[in-house]
Amino acid sequence: MKKSLIVLLSLLLLVPCASCAAAAEADSSTLPFDDVSPSDWFYGDVLTAWQSGLINGKSETLFAPDGSLTYAEAVKLAACMNQLAAEGAVTLAADTGSEWYRPYVTYCAERGILLEDYAWNQPAERAVYMEIFSRALPADALWPINEVPDGSIPDLGGVPEKTAAGVYALYRAGVAQGTGSDHACAPWANVKRSEVAAILTRMMDPEKRISFSLSVPAEPEHRIEVIDGVTYVDGILVVNKTYSIPASYAPGDLTWECRTALDALSAGAAANGLSIYAISGYRSYEYQLGLYDRYVARDGKAEADRYSARAGHSEHQTGLAVDVNSLEYAFADTPEGQWLAAHCAEYGFILRYPEGKEEITGYRYEPWHIRYLGVETAKKVAESGLTLEEYLGVTSQYAD
Numbered sequence: 246m247k248k249s250l251i252v253l254l255s256l257l258l259l260v261p262c263a264s265c266a267a268a269a270e271a272d273s274s275t276l277p278f279d280d281v282s283p284s285d286w287f288y289g290d291v292l293t294a295w296q297s298g299l300i301n302g303k304s305e306t307l308f309a310p311d312g313s314l315t316y317a318e319a320v321k322l323a324a325c326m327n328q329l330a331a332e333g334a335v336t337l338a339a340d341t342g343s344e345w346y347r348p349y350v351t352y353c354a355e356r357g358i359l360l361e362d363y364a365w366n367q368p369a370e371r372a373v374y375m376e377i378f379s380r381a382l383p384a385d386a387l388w389p390i391n392e393v394p395d396g397s398i399p400d401l402g403g404v405p406e407k408t409a410a411g412v413y414a415l416y417r418a419g420v421a422q423g424t425g426s427d428h429a430c431a432p433w434a435n436v437k438r439s440e441v442a443a444i445l446t447r448m449m450d451p452e453k454r455i456s457f458s459l460s461v462p463a464e465p466e467h468r469i470e471v472i473d474g475v476t477y478v479d480g481i482l483v484v485n486k487t488y489s490i491p492a493s494y495a496p497g498d499l500t501w502e503c504r505t506a507l508d509a510l511s512a513g514a515a516a517n518g519l520s521i522y523a524i525s526g527y528r529s530y531e532y533q534l535g536l537y538d539r540y541v542a543r544d545g546k547a548e549a550d551r552y553s554a555r556a557g558h559s560e561h562q563t564g565l566a567v568d569v570n571s572l573e574y575a576f577a578d579t580p581e582g583q584w585l586a587a588h589c590a591e592y593g594f595i596l597r598y599p600e601g602k603e604e605i606t607g608y609r610y611e612p613w614h615i616r617y618l619g620v621e622t623a624k625k626v627a628e629s630g631l632t633l634e635e636y637l638g639v640t641s642q643y644a645d
């Protein structure tokens with residue numbers, strides 16, 4: 246196949262294409278256009294494409310390299326390439342009149358190169374002309390030379406599947422490579438005539454095709470969003486030493502979900518003859534400010550930071566955290582403390598600051614502090630055996 250295409254290109258170069266484009270000086274070795282200079286990156290491509298008769302100037306002396314290609318012109322090129330490959334010569338000719346492109350449209354539609362109609366006189370969009378071109382040659386004329394896995398072209402998200410398939414085919418064949426270091430396609434931009442010349446040249450001459458490879462970008466493991474100063478990791482509100490919330494974040498009480506879940510937890514404990522109740526729930530920014538300052542005055546800043554949050558860094562300000570029963574470590578060994586550790590996830594809570602995880606959570610063990618996450622998430626975190634920081638892949642450290 247490779248060989249026959251080169252032969253075809255030779256044919257193109259030697260035999261002026263009677264009808265596709267009247268390259269009057271097809272045997273010329275230099276371009277007659279004032280607006281294409283030998284220093285332009287596309288000079289060689291325009292020369293080859295023009296010599297082949299597939300594309301001609303806008304006038305005797307102007308090529309208009311930055312001009313756009315219309316759908317009608319794209320279809321004409323596709324038809325000519327196809328006929329050349331199939332029959333070794335181009336006999337198609339334009340109609341006279343305003344719908345000059347009709348024979349090419351008919352030809353392409355009959356051969357499955359065109360699957361729909363376009364606004365023929367409008368500038369062609371890059372993705373669509375690539376789709377059309379991808380069907381202009383026999384399938385085995387565009388054999389893949391590049392690793393371009395599905396999903397690796399960065400900006401084809403909203404492009405119809407059949408159009409994207411054509412773009413991928415041209416990338417894989419080394420005919421198109423997109424723009425920029427990430428090989429973006431810019432699918433809805435209009436295609437320039439200089440680019441078309443390059444594509445035509447690479448389609449017809451496999452020697453000119455480009456080697457490169459793309460890979461699918463790794464999904465970030467966790468999605469971090471900051472909305473109104475509040476950080477959500479995978480949709481979970483996170484407050485710790487790394488992530489603060491604004492002073493203005495003030496639900497005023499436990500959230501309805503957290504309060505309802507806490508009531509259910511207390512009822513569940515009561516059914517087992519145990520009493521679990523809140524001793525501290527929502528705390529405002531201002532309250533935390535005073536609390537932290539008192540602890541610093543009493544124990545010093547370093548020690549206070551081990552057990553008390555600075556204002557804006559307290560989970561209690563979210564209305565999603567509760568201290569229950571007793572702020573004594575001995576609580577962990579009571580029937581209530583043991584039942585809480587074993588069952589709080591069933592009600593949507595986790596023990597937020599487990600034993601031996603101070604380096605990770607930023608806080609000493611607190612067997613009484615539970616955080617509401619919802620049943621589904623709380624169970625996942627509990628089953629993982631990880632702290633919330635580890636589960637979400639975040640740190641908990643003050644910047645200073």
Ligand SMILES: [Zn+2]
Pocket residue numbers: 561566567568614615
């Ligand atoms: Zn607490």
